[in-house]
Amino acid sequence: MTKVEAVVLRERVETVIDAVEEETGHVGVTVVEAIGHGRERGVTHEYRGRTFESRFLPKALLTFVVDDRLARAVVAAVADAARSGHDSGDGLVWTTPIANVTHHRTGRRVEEVEAA
């Protein structure tokens, strides 16, 4: 199995998940509200006419656990859907090989269930 993780703009979360479902048929996601920064190192905010720096920006961290054969398509779908058209801050997507993915309810490994 493959874990696909993506840091995306919070307002793109549902767009990205919908795109993954539509492109690949893969269902299921975990969403974590996150803060962080990339090469821009945060942003300048304004408050009562004064500015202040904020190192972190609000983001969401999405985790998909997918079949190895789906991984490339899911990554492509995420990247397309997460693109906002802005100059920076759209985030990243990456994959990690994982093992022993098991359903709590049945105690069976997902590969076995899907093979059956």
Added chain:
Amino acid sequence: MSSADLAIAASTVWVVVAAVLVMFMQAGFAFLEAGLCRMKNVGHIAAKNVLVLAIASIVYYLVGYGLAFGDGGNAFVGGSGFAPSANELLAIGKAPFSWFTSIPAGGGWLFQVVFAAVSLAIVWGAMAERTKLWVYFAFGVVFTLAYSVVSHWVWHPDGWLFARGMEDFAGSTVVHYQGALAALAGALLLGPRIGKFDEKGRANPIPGHNMAFVTLGVLILWFGWFGFNPGSTLAVETGNRLGFFAYVAVTTNVAAAAGALGGVTASWLLIRKPDLSMMLNGVVAALVAITAACGFVAPWAAIVIGFVAGTIAVGGVLLVERVRIDDPIGAVAVHGMAGVWGTLATGLFAVPALAATVGVGRGGLVYTGSFAQLGTQTVGLLAVGAFTFTVSFASLWTMRALWGIRVDAEVETAGLDVSEHGMWGYPEFYIPVPGGYGTESHGHLGLVHAHARMGESGEARHELEEAAA
């Protein structure tokens, strides 16, 4: 001081206190509306009530008061008293405001201007979360003028509806119905918020962010309504009754109580849950409905009027959504439909003796068997409906055609707080703030981290706790 002087002094104290209570209703609207909207629009929604009071105050001083209550006008508008001088405001029962005989003209101004501001506050409920800020200024001026004209019709002896004997004690029609008519025009011209209706036209709930705020707002409104209705006596003596306003406070309170029960009962039956926000809508709807009737009806009728208004609020909110109008606060149902009900109910339940005491109109259908009063009320509703809706729709339509009244989709998505004002109602929810929630120097987290660094050293921890204390 003669006893006549004492009566004027007492009346002035009462009317100014009542006006201050009504002014505080802006806080009620601020919390009610902020609570029913999303976090990203809270600052915008709350601040708008200050803007409304500011715009209404200046426009009403310059033009509105003269249009509504100035001497020398005709059946449709007042004709003097624009930008009144100090002496004109200090005078009692003299030109240009000779209608106010029990209080100085300035007392009348204060009481009437906070009414205009309440009516204007109602408008934005249905237009919430998607209207450009400048529209508040521009339409605020237009609406305050329209409001002043209608209040002349109903509440000034020259006014044509006053002459017909229309019974609207404190403004179910003048204040609430009018506000709701403009709200409806605005909601129709703006269209629904993004995501309110899906492609098939099904309504999606967009829950408000804080029901305790809504509750606080409604309780403040209930509190303020003791100025709104009883204060509309404009004196401590009404007809031959001293302290008549106390009776008006009683009908107001039992109606509001019945409205809470009507709202919660109707929501239990219609949506199978005793919905908190519906119960609160029921309270406000009942207060709106009893506003016309409060000086004219018996306590039992006040309870009936309030209970029915509570059910109208629930059915009305659902109906407005069914016809695909997006009214985030429920202004059209709560102020409009309940305002119509209250105005008609006065024509049904007005007690002849109370109408004689107040000195307006006559008894209602239930007591007299005559449809005359009900007919007058209906004429008033139709005329005000046609006038205020037309003025509101035409002016907002023109603004939309020329400049656009709705914010861009991007602004609406990001929220009006940051887009329109460069600020958040809840900054730490949207951005990491220096030393704020989620940062290392945020008090609670900081202390935990410090403990971890200190390990189990009792002395260091003791020092730390002393520093924290």
